[in-house]
Amino acid sequence: MEKIFLVLATRNRGKTAEIRKFLKDFPVEIKNLDDFGPIPEIEEDGKTFDDNAYKKASFAARILGIPALADDSGLVVEALGGAPGVYSARYAGESATDEENTAKLLKEMEGKENRAAAFECVISIAVPTGPALTYEARCEGEITTAPRGKNGFGYDPVFYYPPLKKTFAELSLEEKISVSHRGKAMAEVRNEFDKVIIWIKQRLAEAKPPKPEHSQSHG
Ligand code: ITT
Numbered sequence: 001m002e003k004i005f006l007v008l009a010t011r012n013r014g015k016t017a018e019i020r021k022f023l024k025d026f027p028v029e030i031k032n033l034d035d036f037g038p039i040p041e042i043e044e045d046g047k048t049f050d051d052n053a054y055k056k057a058s059f060a061a062r063i064l065g066i067p068a069l070a071d072d073s074g075l076v077v078e079a080l081g082g083a084p085g086v087y088s089a090r091y092a093g094e095s096a097t098d099e100e101n102t103a104k105l106l107k108e109m110e111g112k113e114n115r116a117a118a119f120e121c122v123i124s125i126a127v128p129t130g131p132a133l134t135y136e137a138r139c140e141g142e143i144t145t146a147p148r149g150k151n152g153f154g155y156d157p158v159f160y161y162p163p164l165k166k167t168f169a170e171l172s173l174e175e176k177i178s179v180s181h182r183g184k185a186m187a188e189v190r191n192e193f194d195k196v197i198i199w200i201k202q203r204l205a206e207a208k209p210p211k212p213e214h215s216q217s218h219g
Pocket of ligand 1: 009010011012015044071072073074075088089101119152153154155156168180182
């Protein structure tokens, strides 16, 4: 089968590594934003994960001219009224590090009895002309009182997953993606990916200008 190109519209290395694992057996050549040199920043000002995932995927597909896959995700904490939610990446400030975001979360959670939280993930796959497919999933857990574990990224060290009795940062990459929000959403993408490839090829073919019936030669 002829390969298609797909750009992962993310600068997050943790996400990139997890997403790549799911698509490794398909006839698709995966690019990332760094393969294209500097491009304008995508503004993530949507009110939902869904809005932002679509914004990132459609923006990247449009300006790069190839299909794009974006992930918008975050941590939703019950005792904090759903915060940090869509602000998860910049909870402690615009260019906050994972450690700063995690420290702020633990501070906000000090003394709180209800530790229930969920990671949510929306994956959007868009073509340059605009149409997009959406997949979403969530994973329930609890916020710890101190970080534990060295793997993963973001809030993984403070997200305890009761069925495995470990934080996400204490799991291997394979273990994490077998139960996580992104893992579940990407498993749906993988299950349908043969159809997604056909869908992408059809959208790309529609967008091509029709070939002239006769070519005229001069001279
Ligand atoms: P891109 O927009 O470039 O994809 P980002 O890190 O800014 O990267 P988001 O806007 O989707 O991504 O923010 C997601 C944040 O939520 C991320 O930075 C983490 O802090 C957190 N997060 C999402 N998935 C996570 C996971 O699997 N483990 C730990 N933290 C996660």
